[in-house]
Structures are given as structure tokens and as C-alpha cells.
Amino acid sequence: xxxxxxxxxxxxxxxxxxxxxxxxxxxxxxxxxxxxxxxxxxxxxxxxxxxxxxxxxxxxxxxxxxxxxxxxxxxxxxxxxxxxxxxxxxxxxxxxxxxxxxxxxxxxxxxxxxxxxxxxxxxxxxxxxxxxxxxxxxxxxxxxxxxxxxxxxxxxxxxxxxxxxxxxxxxxxxxxxxxxxxxxxxxxxxxxxxxxxxxxxxxxxxxxxxxxxxxxxxxxxxxxxxxxxxxxxxxxxxxxxxxxxxxxxxxxxxxxxxxxxxxxxxxxxxxxxxxxxxxxxxxxxxxxxxxxxxxxxxxxxxxxxxxxxxxxxxxxxxxxxxxxxxxxxxxxxxxxxxxxxxxxxxxxxxxxxxxxxxxxxxxxxxxxxxxxxxxxxxxxxxxxxxxxxxxxxxxxxxxxxxxxxxxxxxxxxxxxxxxxxxxxxxxxxxxxxxxxxxxxxxxxxxxxxxxxxxxxxxxxxxxxxxxxxxxxxxxxxxxxxxxxxxxxxxxxxxxxxxxxxxxxxxxxxxxxxxxxxxxxxxxxxxxxxxxxxxxxxxxxxxxxxxxxxxxxxxxxxxxxxxxxxxxxxxxxxxxxxxxxxxxxxxxxxxxxxxxxxxxxxxxxxxxxxxxxxxxxxxxxxxxxxxxxxxxxxxxxxxxxxxxxxxxxxxxxxxxxxxxxxxxxxxxxxxxxxxxxxxxx
Numbered sequence: 007x008x009x010x011x012x013x014x015x016x017x018x019x020x021x022x023x024x025x026x027x028x029x030x031x032x033x034x035x036x037x038x039x040x041x042x043x044x045x046x047x048x049x050x051x052x053x054x055x056x057x058x059x060x061x062x063x064x065x066x067x068x069x070x071x072x073x074x075x076x077x078x079x080x081x082x083x084x085x086x087x088x089x090x091x092x093x094x095x096x097x098x099x100x101x102x103x104x105x106x107x108x109x110x111x112x113x114x115x116x117x118x119x120x121x122x123x124x125x126x127x128x129x130x131x132x133x134x135x136x137x138x139x140x141x142x143x144x145x146x147x148x149x150x151x152x153x154x155x156x157x158x159x160x161x162x163x164x165x166x167x168x169x170x171x172x173x174x175x176x177x178x179x180x181x182x183x184x185x186x187x188x189x190x191x192x193x194x195x196x197x198x199x200x201x202x203x204x205x206x207x208x209x210x211x212x213x214x215x216x217x218x219x220x221x222x223x224x225x226x227x228x229x230x231x232x233x234x235x236x237x238x239x240x241x242x243x244x245x246x247x248x249x250x251x252x253x254x255x256x257x258x259x260x261x262x263x264x265x266x267x268x269x270x271x272x273x274x275x276x277x278x279x280x281x282x283x284x285x286x287x288x289x290x291x292x293x294x295x296x297x298x299x300x301x302x303x304x305x306x307x308x309x310x311x312x313x314x315x316x317x318x319x320x321x322x323x324x325x326x327x328x329x330x331x332x333x334x335x336x337x338x339x340x341x342x343x344x345x346x347x348x349x350x351x352x353x354x355x356x357x358x359x360x361x362x363x364x365x366x367x368x369x370x371x372x373x374x375x376x377x378x379x380x381x382x383x384x385x386x387x388x389x390x391x392x393x394x395x396x397x398x399x400x401x402x403x404x405x406x407x408x409x410x411x412x413x414x415x416x417x418x419x420x421x422x423x424x425x426x427x428x429x430x431x432x433x434x435x436x437x438x439x440x441x442x443x444x445x446x447x448x449x450x451x452x453x454x455x456x457x458x459x460x461x462x463x464x465x466x467x468x469x470x471x472x473x474x475x476x477x478x479x480x481x482x483x484x485x486x487x488x489x490x491x492x493x494x495x496x497x498x499x500x501x502x503x504x505x506x507x508x509x510x511x512x513x514x515x516x517x518x519x520x521x522x523x524x525x526x527x528x529x530x531x532x533x534x535x536x537x538x539x540x541x542x543x544x545x546x547x548x549x550x551x552x553x554x555x556x557x558x559x560x561x562x563x564x565x566x567x568x569x570x571x572x573x574x575x576x577x578x579x580x581x582x583x584x585x586x587x588x589x590x591x592x593x594x595x596x597x598x599x600x601x602x603x604x605x606x607x608x609x610x611x612x613x614x615x616x617x618x619x620x621x622x623x624x625x626x627x628x629x630x631x632x633x634x635x636x637x638x639x640x641x642x643x644x645x646x647x648x649x650x651x652x653x654x655x656x657x658x659x660x661x662x663x664x665x666x667x668x669x670x671x672x673x674x675x676x677x678x679x680x681x682x683x684x685x686x
Contacts, residue, residue, distance in 0.1 A: 016450040018424035020487035023675035025423065026480060026668050027051050030415035032388055032398050033325035034083065035376040039090040041384030042066055044412060045075065046376075046398050047082050049325070051668040061095055061108075064412045066384050066400035072413050075108065076115060083128070088135040088380065094118070096126050101151065105129060105138065105192065118197040123150050127187050127210060132220040137247070138192040139214055139223055140199065146185050173208060173234030176583050177628040178659040187212060189225070191247060202250050207233035211240075213329075215268045215275070217299070221247055224255070224275050224299065226263040235585040237262045238283040242275065244299060257302035259283065264292070264316065267332040267341070268299070274358065275299050276341050278315045278330045281306055285590040289471055289509045292316040292330070294341065294356055307341075307361035314508070317346025317501035319372045320467050321477035322664040324388065324396045331375045334358075335403065336382035342366070342403065344375045346502045349430065349442055349475030353385055353401055366407040370430075370476045378403065392428040392446075394420065395478040424451035426486035428476070433495070435525035436518070442503070443495035443526055444474070445533065446486045453489040461540035461686035462491040462530050464563075466523065468547030468570075470499040470515075471508055481663070484675055490682065493530055497522030499548075513592045515548075515606050516555050523552060527562055539564065540686045544678070546570045546622075546663060547630055551608060554638060557619060558611030565685035567678060569622040570660055573612075573634045575603040581631040612641045618648040620681040622674060625653055629660035648685075652677050 031049040048062040058079040064072035080098040093108045103126045108115040124144040131138060147153060148165040167183050175181045187209035192199045206212045206227045214225045223245045230239035240263045242255040263279035275297050281304050284290060291314040294307040315330045333342045340355045351372040355364045367373045372390040383403055388396040389411060398413040426449045432440040463485055467474045474494045482492045496502060498518045499511035510518045531538045543563045545553045550571025557566050572578055579586050579596040588595035594602045604610055619642055623635035642649040658666045663674060
């Protein structure tokens, strides 16, 4: 009698591009003042391809299931009142976004504000609960709905955009001309709003924090005439909420600053930035700095460390927020924030007196800090892992901190699909650098490997000053499920490995980063089960730059995909929403000193390319203009290289692959799979 097999049959299916429709996204987890509850934004895509955002609430101890609070489908930015009895939120239930008020004890939400046509970027309760500070931008007169209707009635064309300031557009935000976000005060009882401060020249970078008595706001503001191109001119100021009087905080040098928080005892202001002006991009470590609200002066809590408070871990399955979070503990002795390090991201507490840093979370995970309760006992976070999409969690801020996961929205999908784990390696490169590299081998549900081994795809991240890491990446999982070994890494230029690792490519792309990519390529060629004749490379934004660079410098890759790419540093200089200052990050300019910019342009080397290449770009991309992809497509066509161009509509932006419409994200993934199937 034959022995019965004990081998278990894998009954799980392969994850697909269409599973984007099954994912639930969570974000903006706000702890109640007493730390017992968490309210957050729950997002999913409905049957009409529309993102539905609603507020949900959960107990921070994980008891009971989360439950919905709103059902409008257009709700975001929940914020608890200081007494914990009301949740404010922003909703676009009418024509324009307005702040709404929802009683926690029960009852219907009501609209509080009556802002004119425009956008709300952020808002905050006063500690006394009597008013809000609101960052609002009113839409210009000739671009309102009424103006459009009048033009249509008269048969007139769309209006011209007359531009004087070079900050007139921003990726994902579109063209706004001279409209700017300004700071308003809203009365909680009546909803009436009044302008408090409107002198910031950029607007959207204006950040603020109430004093503990609610009588003042501290703001990070830039009033320089070249504010958009010179963020190093930011300064700190106090604004009297009643009179609007602005008092600059003395002895605080102008420098890039991104987040500010006033301590509960009123004695200290914390902010993220640099202790001195530094032009260009943030390649240096952003520090946690303290100042006195009246006397000023600057003291760095993290300057003696090699940590950066502006590290960000990339994912295509989480709501994107590049701003650092700062929260004081109730006793004003510590500040709670996020630190990204070696592919992980954790919540830490930093002593305001000594700068000593204590980890509050641990493991191969990415924790995104969203809030800390007013009593300082609980942090609201999302938790992300390579085989688990982000979920809501609470972290107790005690001497023995604990994490409690309180939502399991994606549990049903995880029970159905077979996912690939990510294994971390250190790959030797030049100058003694060891590049952290992850490998995802296909799961059991994937097609059987051919005799010569599997094709292998190298993914290169964008930024470049951020990191890949321990996140759920739907795109990677889809590739692995189709039988591809997926490799991704953090070459020099990435955050998370100290300042020297990041600054190594400042104004000098295609050098040390290319050394590291070549080292990872060599690592791929030595991987067990990989067919070295079927290697491929792909990436978006800076990852598209490096893909373009690779295909112009090596023929080791059988095929490539360049997505929302950078190709020509000379033309890129003037067509991106990021305004470059000559000789700041990049050396040279585009009118009479183009040599170094052109030397670092992948376009210069594409004449040597023989690699079949798929070009993907969005017509609405204001970060890397679509002409960058058009140039690649044109050169490769002239050179007789097999190439295809997939253009997404003007309604999409640079972040289409992670935040665009679900149907177009699915279409993009199928285009990627079809290209690899054809060439690999």
C-alpha cells in the first residue's frame, strides 16, 4: 500500500494587477486626547473606479472591530477637539472643501466653514478649542467655476495664465498662477474666518503650531523675493492670534525648515531643518532643532548623530507624506518623531535636554507616525511590512513601549494570495560601501522555473534621496507572482545610511550611484536560479534616470522600462516644478555653462543603446516633464532600438503609479508585464 503524501498543496492564488481594487489604504491615524481611541482615514476604490475616503474609529487597545464614522466618500484630515468630544474633518461634500464637525457621542456631521472656492491644505485646533488655524488657498477670479460658466455661455476660450513669479505650478496640484495658501483663523462657534497671515511667498510650505495658551502661533515662513527657488531663506516668527502682529524670533538663522511644534510648557519650540543656510536639495541630515520662543538661539538635538529626520521609505501601497512629524510628550521632556534607517522606519523618542534617542518600535517594518495623544501616552501609527499592506496600530509611549495592531482590513486579500518574502543582503561596491539589497524570489504559485533559471528584474527607486525598504510593494509582488525574481536596493544617494552615503551623489549622478548599481548587477548575475541572459532594469523618476543611464552604458540588460524619467539635465533645468538655482545642487547653468549638466545626462549616451525599452510617462507630470520621456523615445526610434511609448493623460501626475486612478495603475502594470513577457 503506497504511503500517503504529507506535502501540503498550495491553494493560494497569484496576486494580480487587479488586486489594487481589493486593497484598503489607511492613513492619518489620530489618537484621542486620552489615548483610548484612534480615528483615521479609510480609502478604497469603488466599482466606478472612484476613491472613497471615509473616517473610521477604533479602540487603541485593539478590542472590538474598527467602525465607520462617516460615509461621504470625500472625507479626510480628522482632528480631535482638545476636550475629546468632537472630531473635525475636511470634506468636499459640496462644491468646495469645508471643515465639518462631528460629535463623538453621536449625531450628524455639520459643515462649519464657508470658505470660497479653493483648497484647504491643513488646519489645527487651538489648545483652548475656540478656533482653528487653517491654511487655505482661494482660487483666482478668472479660473472659478462661475467664470468658466460665463465664458462657456459667451463662447469664449479658456483664460491665459499671466505669470510673474516663477512658482506657478506644482506636481499633483496643477497650475495655480499667483494664488497662494494663506493662514486664516476660524471661529469654532460661528465658522467665520479671517485672514491672519498672507506674506509667505510660497504658501504651501507654510507650517505652524499653536502656543499652549492658544494666543500665538509660531510659523515657518519664507518672505524672500526668490522664495520658491531659495527655501534656505525660511525663518521663524510668532503671530498674535488676536491682532495678527508678527514678531520674528531672533538669533535663528535663515535655513530650510519643514515642521514646527511648540512645547506644552510654552518654553521651547522644536523644528526640523538645518542650523545654517544650505542651498539645493536636502542631501544633508535634517536635524531636530530647539529654540526659545522669545530669545531665540538654536540648539541641535541630533547634530552629533548621523540620523536624518527627513528620510522617507517608498511604497506604492501607502498614502504618501514626505513631511516629518514632531510631537512633544505632555511633560515637555521629549519629542516623538520618525527615523528611517537601513530600509526600516521607526518611531523614536528624543530627550529635549540630552538628545538621547530611544526606539519605541522595532523589527523589519516601516512605522509611519501620525499623531501622539495629548496626554502623551499613545502614538497613532500605520505599520507596513513586505508581505502585509499598511494597517492601523497604536504604540504605548511608556518605559516598555508596546505596539498593538488594531485593523486588519487587508486580511481577506492576504488569505487568498501567495506573496513573496524579501530577503536582505549587503553587496560590496567601490570605496568599501556595502549596498543593502533585497531579493524577492517568486512564490510557490508562480510558473515553474525554466531549466536555465528565471528572468530577474532590478527595480531602482526614485528620489533619489529616500529609500526602498520593508514595505508592501504591490508592483514587486505582481512581478514575483509572474515568475520574475525581483531585486531592489539603496545605492549611494539613498537616505537611511548616514549623511556621507546620501551626499555622495550631490550634483554628481551617474558616478558613485552607478558604481553601486553595477555592483548589484554583478550580485544578480551570481544569484542561484537566475538566467543571466534574461536580466532587466526598470525605475521611475530618478530610477528612470538610472535606467536610461544603464542602457547607455551596458548591454547586460536584455530589456528595460523607464518610467516618468529624467533624461536630459539641460532641458530638465527649466521644465520641472522644482526650480533649480545655478551652482547650488548642480554645477553650471543652461545658457552658457552646460558642460557638466550634459555630461550627466543619460541622453548623451543613448546612441550606444541596443536595449529594447518601454517608456512610460504622464502628460500631467510637472516634476519630470513628459518631454524627458519623449526624448528617450525619439532617440531610440532613430537608432532602430525596439521601443514603445505609453502616455497617460494630463489628469495624472508624477505619482500616478502609487496614487493615480486605479484603472490606469492596472493598465500600467499590464503594460509592464506584457513588455517583460515579450523580451524576457
